[in-house]
Amino acid sequence: MRWSDELRSDGGSKRVGRSLAAECTARQCNLLSFDALELVDPDRFALRGYPHDLWAQLRAEAPVAYCEATGFKPFWAITKHADIMDISKQASKFSSAQGITLARAGARPMPAVDMLVMLDPPRHGPMRRVANARFTPKAVRFRNEEVERIAIEIIDTAATNGADSQCDFVERIAAPLPLGIVAWILGVPPKDWDLMFRLTNEVIGKDDPDFRRDGETPSQTIKRARGELHHYFVDLIAARRADPQQDLVSELTQAEIDGEPLTETQLLQYCELIVEAGNETTRNAISGGLLAFAEHPAEWEKLKTNPDLLPEAVDEILRWVSPISHFIRVANEDCEIRGVKIAAGDQLALYYASANRDEDAFADPFAFRIDRRPNQHLTFGFGEHFCMGAHLARAELSTIFRHLLARLEHFELAGPVERLASAVNGSIKRLPVTYRMS
Ligand code: HEM
Numbered sequence: 001m002r003w004s005d006e007l008r009s010d011g012g013s014k015r016v017g018r019s020l021a022a023e024c025t026a027r028q029c030n031l032l033s034f035d036a037l038e039l040v041d042p043d044r045f046a047l048r049g050y051p052h053d054l055w056a057q058l059r060a061e062a063p064v065a066y067c068e069a070t071g072f073k074p075f076w077a078i079t080k081h082a083d084i085m086d087i088s089k090q091a092s093k094f095s096s097a098q099g100i101t102l103a104r105a106g107a108r109p110m111p112a113v114d115m116l117v118m119l120d121p122p123r124h125g126p127m128r129r130v131a132n133a134r135f136t137p138k139a140v141r142f143r144n145e146e147v148e149r150i151a152i153e154i155i156d157t158a159a160t161n162g163a164d165s166q167c168d169f170v171e172r173i174a175a176p177l178p179l180g181i182v183a184w185i186l187g188v189p190p191k192d193w194d195l196m197f198r199l200t201n202e203v204i205g206k207d208d209p210d211f212r213r214d215g216e217t218p219s220q221t222i223k224r225a226r227g228e229l230h231h232y233f234v235d236l237i238a239a240r241r242a243d244p245q246q247d248l249v250s251e252l253t254q255a256e257i258d259g260e261p262l263t264e265t266q267l268l269q270y271c272e273l274i275v276e277a278g279n280e281t282t283r284n285a286i287s288g289g290l291l292a293f294a295e296h297p298a299e300w301e302k303l304k305t306n307p308d309l310l311p312e313a314v315d316e317i318l319r320w321v322s323p324i325s326h327f328i329r330v331a332n333e334d335c336e337i338r339g340v341k342i343a344a345g346d347q348l349a350l351y352y353a354s355a356n357r358d359e360d361a362f363a364d365p366f367a368f369r370i371d372r373r374p375n376q377h378l379t380f381g382f383g384e385h386f387c388m389g390a391h392l393a394r395a396e397l398s399t400i401f402r403h404l405l406a407r408l409e410h411f412e413l414a415g416p417v418e419r420l421a422s423a424v425n426g427s428i429k430r431l432p433v434t435y436r437m438s
Helices: 042-048 052-061 081-089 124-135 137-158 169-174 176-186 190-204 218-242 248-254 264-295 297-305 307-321 390-407
Strands: 064-067 075-078 165-168 326-331 335-337 340-342 347-351 408-413 428-430 432-437
Touching (some): 075 081, 081 335, 081 347, 124 248, 124 264, 124 390, 137 169, 137 176, 137 390, 165 169, 169 176, 169 264, 176 248, 176 264, 176 390, 190 218, 190 264, 218 248, 218 264, 248 264, 264 297, 264 307, 264 390, 264 408, 264 428, 297 307, 297 390, 307 390, 390 408
Parallel strands (some): 075 347
Antiparallel strands (some): 064 075, 165 432, 326 347, 335 340, 408 432
């Protein structure tokens, strides 16, 4: 994979997308005319957030829509909840092995990699089992104490003792918690957490000038940051081989698949995946959750008076925010979805964030309701690659919001929300708030 947009060739400057109807000659497709760059241009996501209006139109008029956006390989936008579930259930037919982010036009085919999220069956299962035991509900309950400790430390540092103060909520609260948890699980010592923070920001945010060094292109940024992350984990893996501890890196060095230890590359890719997948996503669920409450204060008050609703509230935050907009699958064979012909080799973009507002899957989907039940959102994907960290992410969210509910006496937005330039990660870069916290 890459959790960040994969750059197999540099997208270059912004170009205007074209209407697609005329280009769908050989294939059945919709007659809906729209600018496909709305679905994939990182700068537009930074400017306007998710394109919910366009997704709603696509769900209604062209749920399987052929898209050509300048700079990208053509793809099908899949926007309905039922279709995304159906595709995700068929991991052999709809492959992850060629990358889970949209390929750029002219990009070379991706070399096969051994990273969990890009393995198809039957190789995927054994690789997942190597680390899965650390992420089951039981294992996460076992970690609760540590999640609690890190959360309290963060809240204590941000406390204002009754005075009004201002902060960037992302930097102060939302980022440190997942960073601390992921680093602790892997065995990265606290002195290196800042380094992890910078490197993941650069990998995920390489399309955003704020995270690039002067003179770097996005592909240079991601290459350099990945190189640094690699070096870091090469050293950590060597240290844990020599002196195993209780952490995931030590466990990975001792793991076997079919009687063989993981190769150095497999080990490195596992570490990178956990760092990239576990950080930014949870950070954005936390910051997006607070933003949702700032915009729906009655729901905050409802939760304060009914704290038992926290589990439902966490899932509603996850549905509402949908930190991952979409991932890609590639069809391994010719097939049909809703009567639309898909050719082997075609890319399908599974818009989880659109599925989470699907009128056929949720009552009143554009309402943020902390007591929503049922709530079968697709925020963590579905099927074979269902997020391995889902229970952990839920534990982090409920812990931090439980403490915020108890200690936050007042909060409101103190300036514009700044979003990351990324079409995959619906990230909030800065969330300025005025607040008072005991
Ligand atoms: C709110 C937070 C999170 C969101 C929205 C999220 C989202 C996702 C999604 C959509 C997938 C599916 C990928 C696909 O189908 O191609 C996924 C997979 C994965 N996630 Fe998460 N994730 C979150 C938190 C975490 C955490 C905390 C960790 C670990 C520390 C984690 C580790 C993984 C891993 C290892 C996979 C790959 C699973 C596989 O391929 O079998 N995630 N995540």
